[in-house]
Amino acid sequence: MMFFVAVVNFKFDLGEACRDTFLQNMMMRYISLQTKHAVSCNRGHFHVLAPALLCEMRMCCSLYAINQVARRKQAILRPWFQCSRSFTSTVSTRYPPLITSIQSDIPAYKLQAQPNPRAKNVAVVGGGITGLVAAYNLTKALPNARVTLFEAKKKLGGWLDSELLPVDGGEILFEWGPRTLRNDGIGAGRYTAQLMAQLDMADDVLPTSANSPAALNRYIYYPDHLVRMPARLPGVSLWTSIVRNVGTVLQEPIFKGAILGLLREPSVKVLPEHVQDESIGDFVSRRFGGHIADNLVSALLHGIYAGDIYKLSTKTIFPLLWHLEQISEAGIVGELAEQMWNGESLLPYDDIEFTLQSDQTMNMFEGPMKAVAAKLQGSSVYTFKKGLAQLAEKTGAALVGSKNVEIKHMNASLAFNPQTKNFHITDTDGRGNTLQDNTNDYDYVVATIPSRQLSQALKVQDTSKSTSRPSPYVNMLNRLKTATPTVNVMVVNLFYRNPNLIPVTGFGYLLPRSISIEQNPERALGVIFGSETSRGSSATPSDPSPGTTGQDSAPGTKLTVMMGGHWWSSWCPSDLPDEESAVKMAKTVLKRHLGITETPVLAKARMQWNAIPQYEVGHHERMARIHHHLRREFDGRLKVAGSAYQGVGVNDCVKAARKASFDIREGLDERTGLESFGQETRWAVYKRKERTVYMLNKGRRKGPGGGQGGR
């Protein structure tokens, strides 16, 4: 089945007339009449989304008619008026269930017959999950090249850190970093699923069913008790669910102002065009009210970034909301409701395009892909039997088994030679002093370390030292140094003998910023009911050994308390609690919030310094500038990937690693990993029922065979 989508972009500059809503409405009605489709308008741009059964011919006739009107109106719509059909009928077809390959009628991107001949020696700096996956993909994409992975620490895997500890009657797995992966089907998660297929990991997967309490029951602690967030209730009818959820919303103080906020949202004024970004706190307060921002959204952002909503960027973290505000007449809520009603969601066009391009390299994994897809079917999140670190271990093991890979445990320092376009990498002591200089030169480098570390690893060129003004190179290093700040999170893992310790079932709970200091002097961000999320979907309440999880062989209750994050950003490191005090603080939190007084059989804390990058207001522009610097200074031979840049989730990191290796294989030297920040996001519509992706594009794209993929 083939669907057409046409987007008509009227662009006109009316001067004062642009503010004339009557004129705009008149035009919208006319266009709508002609095209028989809904029209939206934003600052003089009219958008017509005309999907499905409308044929090209009729669309063109309508466009012709619109052009005529536009010309006739020219007298009124001075000083100039331009009507253009910017893009029509890019098409894709079936989107398959889960993560088998996408089929598309988009003119196929032609993979280079031979991999990039310039890429003979490639270095990957950083042995976290991004570095491991980048190196692994490079070995596949460039079978004749040498790939060297540099990691300063003895251990590979970075933040993926799962520890198996003995207790009476078995073993318990504690996670110190991320603990689950989101099964998002068509998002970044598909790359992780493909990696799992490559590594033959289907049997290691522990899925959490989307219908399980762990997936459906999410709580926020406010003001002094747990409040279940509205969602379908497990095991009851839809109507009962709705009635109970409405009851909760009307009764609980956490939702104060929420209904009014949603109702008045469509009438909220759009930000002036010159505003490039806004904090999530300000954005949500402006459109929905401060209560929603402080009580609900701040809790959500604690669970992902451990960050401050008044610093985090809306444009980077919620690009869709940012976009909808710009384009929608009916407000964000109306727009989202309409999309939900139509069974649609908007996705960044470039993401879909990359999926289509890179999927061509994945066709050989049909069998293992199906096994992974079957394992993930119906799950919301998943982990592995030996914890999330198993993903890093398996990737590392595949690298060790690969002939063209070498792993060097050293502090890499990089110097670029613009003449040869090579990087010279040396071993330093971390303060810039060379320890050994026995490494090769590298044609490409994938840097997966945080931006601050990268600025230290890139050697300052001699020429810049003599001048009084900092050179562009030094400017770049300075930008990198401050590009992405981080927060520290104290992670406390506890294991109790009693399997029925928690008063509710679910994923856990989060604490919003609005919680009083009396209720949270420890600055806890959230508590995870670990036994629930790591149990796996096969475990049921009727299991012979209740409380025994897929990861843990001893029955009991596993909890994780997370503290600090942005709350501690302004604290002096010496004022932060040590790990012993942190365990005590976590126990106090659990006693106050959940009434737990039992002594855990196992309790361990670890301060995760600089654990979570913060995409603060202006991240987009900062990354765009760094992209231009990297291109200019290194001719595209340095690509960046990892949580400091394109997304903090493991799925995002796996995707960024895949993209870096793809770009090197294809010789796309204009790309640095940050190129998407340098351009306006284009959007595609995904129709859930038809499993179809409609490509929308603002700018004209080159026709079949020419220019796809931004080459």
Ligand SMILES: C=Cc1c2[nH]c(c1C)Cc1[nH]c(c(CCC(=O)O)c1C)Cc1[nH]c(c(C)c1CCC(=O)O)Cc1[nH]c(c(C)c1C=C)C2
């Ligand atoms: C070390 C603490 C971390 C906190 N956030 C992250 C880490 C590593 C990173 C993170 N957490 C989540 C995401 C969203 C995207 C994703 O890949 O799923 C990211 C990037 C969501 C999340 N947060 C918690 C869990 C168990 C999950 C995943 C599962 C789910 O959504 O169901 C718990 C949690 N993480 C942090 C806190 C304070 C917290 C509290 C309960 C900080």
